[in-house]
Amino acid sequence: MDTVTLNQTVPEFSCTTTADESLTLSSLAGKNIVIYFYPxxxxxxxxxEGQDFRDHYEEFQAANTEIFGVSRDSVRVHTGFKTKHNFPFELISDPDESLCKLFDVIKLKKLYGKEHMGIERSTFIINADGVxxxxxxxxxxxxHVxxxxxxxxxxNT
Known part of the structure; x- marks a missing residue:
């Protein structure tokens, strides 16, 4: 699978959100999209990070922008996290790392002297034309937010 490149059209993708819905990039045509990946x-x-996006959510909405947070956590865990912190945006579960791989955010990380593959905290903006x-x-x-x-x-200017 290819990975995204700045100033290029993002390939179509499909994923599952905390609304228990399948989300596709094409379903968001005409809106700006912020996708942030977190461990x-x-x-x-x-x-x-989620609280910061939540606290500025109305400003993002006023700028014709939808926000999505992505990690490998399950929809069930995401739903609890979203509810606990009153996130007004959807979280995306990516257990098979397909979206993570598309955006090339799986990296070798070190924690307490041990190495493992994990999500490198990253944020991307896709404009209303899908670029x-x-x-x-x-x-x-x-x-950051x-x-x-x-x-x-x-x-939008």
Whole structure:
């Protein structure tokens, strides 16, 4: 499978959301999309990132933008995480890593001296025409969402 490339059309994909619906890229045509990948539900950095997107959700909506968080956690775990933190956007379960591989976010990580393959915190913006316009890799959570919001607003000018 190919991976996404900046300034290129993102290939069609299909995934399952916390609304227990199948989501396709083509079903979102005409809207900007923010897809953020994070390692694991209910961990401090991932929780903060989700809360930051939640706290700016109305501004993203005003900019014709939908937000989706993606990790390998199950829909059941995602649903609890979403409910606990009142996330107004859907989370995507990617247990087979198909979306992770499309966006090339599975990387070798080190934790407490041990190596493992995991999701590198990353965010992508796909414009209303389906083109990947922005990407952030190795994201640091602090101030990240305001940077993404500024980029989305710039798409609409």
């Amino acid at each position: 694991k539900d209910n961990t401090p950095g991932c929780t903060q 990947l316009t922005h990407e952030w890799r190795k994201v640091k959570v602090k101030e 305001t940077e993404v919001l500024a980029a989305v607003k710039a798409l």
